[in-house]
Amino acid sequence: MKRWTLTMTLLSGLLALASCRRDTPPAGPEAAVGEPIRIGALFAETGPASFLGAPAARTARMLTEQINAEGGLLGRPVELVLRDTGGSPERAVSFARQLIEEERVVAIIGPSTSGETMQIKDICQAAHMPLISCAAAEVIVNPVASYVFKTPQKDSQAAAWIFKTMNEMNISRIGVVSGNTGFGNAGKAQLEALAPEFGIEIAASEIYDSRATDLTDILTKVRGQNVQAVVNWSIVPAQAIVARNMRQLGMDVPLFQSHGYGNIKYVEQGGEAAEGTLFPGGRLLIVDTLPDDHPQKAPLAAYKKAYEERFNEEVSTFGGHAYDAFMIVAEAIRKAGSTERSAVRDAIESLQGFVGTGGIFNFSPEDHNGLDMDAFEMLTVRNGRFEKYSKP
């Protein structure tokens, strides 16, 4: 008899505890001057996608401090409302609703994975909440939802860069290995769709488990097809394993990786075997070697310096995607001169020539990614560093 009464008491106690959490009153659209502008962020700081989300979350925190130190936006301070999704869609849904209904943010940046983004795409669209995703999949912006944008370059552009380089190198017969994640599958589909256009034959295509620790079996199969190059499309740690296993099998054909290779940690893990790996990447990774008159040089160098001094780790493509998303929102708020969500959305859509880490963004009602082929450079690994690839 008594047990349920006590359970109920305990339960209401916990609920009360939850409600008196450091909740700030929701800021209405008619917020007073000096009231903070709230920007929402959803990143997988923990869990299996943390190698994407952790640099992104650090970047967002750092940029918030920087902007506030410079006097904020529209004369108001900026407040970052960051939630850790752990990479699971149901948490992304819960937090997205929280940011929309409760925290009343101006826009949401993130999440880092395509799966989470797709789960909240319709929610944000229905609530008229600008969402600037940091995930790669093209379905995020195709078909276009008027409130949903993304900052990473498109898979199809990465695939086209790889094939273009292969044409230059007179490679026509290749093997493809890809991870069984959404990213790997999307990349594989793009490679298969674009190969005929570039006159390239995919002689072998293998899928492996993204958590595999040894890939010699599938690489042996690929080797048997006498391919002239291997393309790997996946995310860590397999990217380093492919390089090592190819070396062990005595395969001396070039290895191409996807744009997901843009973190120096993969090179470190691959060691000697990573030398000569080719991949399309943004200029953030080679900012030191960019000519001084390149429009991306100054902002990228500033971001890289600030990030590396602050967090004592090398800057990566994934933190860069968050940089782009955050700065696009900030720029749009400045341009719109208001924190009205629809005005901010309109400002993003009409943003032209915005210089970010991923490239130079030119948004339009049809293109909510805003990047073209020029966003990428073909990069390679030499002496354990990234550098621009030039034909030998």
Next chain:
Amino acid sequence: MRAAVRHALPMIAMTAGVVALQLVISAADRQFYMTQLVMALYYTIVVMGLCLVMGYAGQVSLGHGGFFALGGYTSAILTTRNLAAHLRPETLQTLERIGLLWSRTDLYGAPLATLAPWPAFVAALLLTGAVALILGFPALRLKGHYLAMATLGFGLIVYRMLLGSAFTGYADGITGVPPWRLAPGVTVSGAMDNRIVNYYIACGFLLFVLWFLRNLTGSRHGRALRSIHDSETAAKAMGVNTPRLKLQAFVISAVLAAAAGSFLTHFNGGIGPSEADAMKSVRYLTLVAAGGMANIWGAMGVSLALTFLSLRGVFGVYDHAVFGGLLIVIVSVAPNGPGRWVADLLRRRRPTVRSSGAAAEPAT
């Protein structure tokens, strides 16, 4: 008569509590709590079902995340797969007239004809029930932890298959699951103006499960189940058909998990493979343990509170750590559930008033 009132009283109090909570939340203008509250309610139904298997039948299941995902994914796939291109228009019309099919246009104006949520829900329950039956039938005829092993394997298989097939959207899962209209004005969806309705749907479902489990565990079947938990040999000697009872409890609990999965998928508008992750199953299991094992009230209270706080992001990046730490504390300080722990504390403080009565009170 008095016994009947005594029996019904907790349910009445619980219903009153549900209504009171809604009124308090609305009065405080904090309706947004209901989003996470509804999600926590559905997860709690899984935990309560698992309580039947663990606390009463004495079996360990590490596959309830898998059953939840099976239910959710079945609903999601059947209500999003476009049949417009595969069926003849006449067939479509006939099916729609009898309520099996539902045509509409998607967000971008393309025609879309899918199975209606009701038949999809029934299919999800049947499929999960069948899978649980196949899984449990051999495993539960054996003594020992065979069910734990079988369900652990099952959970891993489901997780890998969800990640690996185009059918289930790989790592991205399935999105665009339509709202589920149960009755006019009663729709399972996450829309903002629909929060209070959904709160009552989820609470109604939870109350039903509570009523059902209380009656089941209080019945002859329930006593037989508990006898298995205490000593399977003794139960057998008393003529209890142990394999059959264990199997029944297991299938009921799996179907409850699938039903919760189906509801939550419609509420969220999608589902991802993380629902079938082994960590999720372990979480359900520990919540039952923290609630006091054979203690449906405890499992419900602990699960509701912790899941709610976790979904609100109160624990931040320490979610797993705080969750795990709290559970360790609860299990070591209050192994019979926090409710009973508080009761014991109170009893110790007032030894003369309650000692005899409380000691004699049967452990239901």
